[in-house]
Amino acid sequence: MILYINTTSNKEMIVALYKKEKLVKSQKIRVDHNQAEKLIISIEKLLKKNKHNLQSLQKIIVANYGSSFTALRIGVITANALGYALKIPVEAENANLNKPMRRRKKMFSGYDIVEPDYDREPNIGLTKKSLV
Numbered sequence: 247m248i249l250y251i252n253t254t255s256n257k258e259m260i261v262a263l264y265k266k267e268k269l270v271k272s273q274k275i276r277v278d279h280n281q282a283e284k285l286i287i288s289i290e291k292l293l294k295k296n297k298h299n300l301q302s303l304q305k306i307i308v309a310n311y312g313s314s315f316t317a318l319r320i321g322v323i324t325a326n327a328l329g330y331a332l333k334i335p336v337e338a339e340n341a342n343l344n345k346p347m348r349r350r351k352k353m354f355s356g357y358d359i360v361e362p363d364y365d366r367e368p369n370i371g372l373t374k375k376s377l378v
Contacts, residue, residue: 247298248305249289249328250339253281253321254312261288263296271296281320289328303334310338311363318362326359336360 250262262272308325312318329336338360
């Protein structure tokens, strides 16, 4: 089984199961900025409803391109953590076709991780101009 995770939107996320190339089940979950609270629970429910468990996963594919920094990081970090814990590969689904796909980096112990690929610079906190 292949687990697909897409948390690139602040409003909804998608989790899906594939068997080889064929879609088994896909779910869109309304999240309204609550991906962290709902992602693991949604994955668990999807697996259980389809009579699978984490150990039946062979690979994880995660959407790693988008503009919502926090939402994107939640999906990528969850995929990497699950992949590492289960000792299965994690692959990027990079939807930015105008930019070469960022290759996975080696982490300790030779494990490959997927990195988020943001479509713009972060806009977090106050700028230096606003402090003056």
